[in-house]
Amino acid sequence: MSNLAGLSAFAFGLQAFVTLLVILDPPGATPIFLALVAGRTQKERVRLAWQGAGVSLLVIVTFALFGKFILNYLHVSFNALQGAGGLLMLLIALELLTGKDSGSDSESKDVNVALVPLGTPLLAGPGAIVTTMLYVQYAHTTQMKLAVAAAIIATHLIIGLTLMFSTKILGMIKESGVTLMARVAGLLLGAIAVEMVVTSIKGFFNLA
Numbered sequence: 001m002s003n004l005a006g007l008s009a010f011a012f013g014l015q016a017f018v019t020l021l022v023i024l025d026p027p028g029a030t031p032i033f034l035a036l037v038a039g040r041t042q043k044e045r046v047r048l049a050w051q052g053a054g055v056s057l058l059v060i061v062t063f064a065l066f067g068k069f070i071l072n073y074l075h076v077s078f079n080a081l082q083g084a085g086g087l088l089m090l091l092i093a094l095e096l097l098t099g100k101d102s103g104s105d106s107e108s109k110d111v112n113v114a115l116v117p118l119g120t121p122l123l124a125g126p127g128a129i130v131t132t133m134l135y136v137q138y139a140h141t142t143q144m145k146l147a148v149a150a151a152i153i154a155t156h157l158i159i160g161l162t163l164m165f166s167t168k169i170l171g172m173i174k175e176s177g178v179t180l181m182a183r184v185a186g187l188l189l190g191a192i193a194v195e196m197v198v199t200s201i202k203g204f205f206n207l208a
Contacts, residue, residue: 013147016135020155023128024056026162032122033163034170035096035185036113038178042167048114049163055119057156063129064136064152078130079203085121086196092117093193096186117189123159126196
C-alpha cells in the first residue's frame with residue numbers, strides 16, 4: 001500500500017471507499033442480519049439496521065483516530081484482536097445453529113444485536129480496522145484525510161441502506177423460511193469466525 005501516497009486525493013478516497021466496501025461486505029452481512037432480526041417488527045428491524053451501521057462507523061472512526069495508541073497502550077496485537085473477534089462470532093454462530101436465539105426476548109437484546117455481532121466484529125472487524133488505519137497513515141495531506149473520511153461515511157451509508165431494504169425480504173417468507181435462513185446464517189458466520197481464528201493463529205506463529 002505504499003504506492004497510495006502518490007495518488008491524488010480523489011483517487012485515494014475512491015480506492016479507500018472501494019476497499020472498505022469490499023471488506024465490510026454489506027451483501028455478505030445481510031443474511032446474518034436478517035436471521036438476527038427475524039422476530040422483530042419492521043420498525044425495529046430498520047432501527048437495528050441503522051444502529052448496526054452506526055456502531056460500525058463509530059468503531060472504525062475510533063480506531064482510525066486512536067487505534068495505534070489504543071493497541072500499543074494495551075499491548076494488544078492485531079492477531080489477538082482478530083482471534084478475539086473470531087471467538088465472539090463463533091458464539092453467536094452456535095446460537096443461530098442451535099436455535100437458542102429466539103429473537104424476541106427484550107428491548108435490551110435488540111440493542112445487543114446491533115452492537116454484537118452486527119456492528120462489530122462482523123462489519124467493523126479486524127480487517128476493516130487495519131485497512132482504515134493504513135489509509136489514515138498514508139493520508140499525508142488534508143485533502144487526502146478528508147477523502148478517507150468521506151469514504152468511511154459513504155461506505156456506512158450504503159451499509160445502512162442495504163440492511164434497511166433487506167428487511168422487506170422477511171415479509172415474503174414464512175416461519176420455516178426464517179428458521180432455514182437462521183441456520184444458513186449461523187453456518188456462514190461460523191465459517192467466517194473459524195477463518196478469523198485460523199488467520200490469527202497463523203499470524204502468531206508466522207505461518208504461511
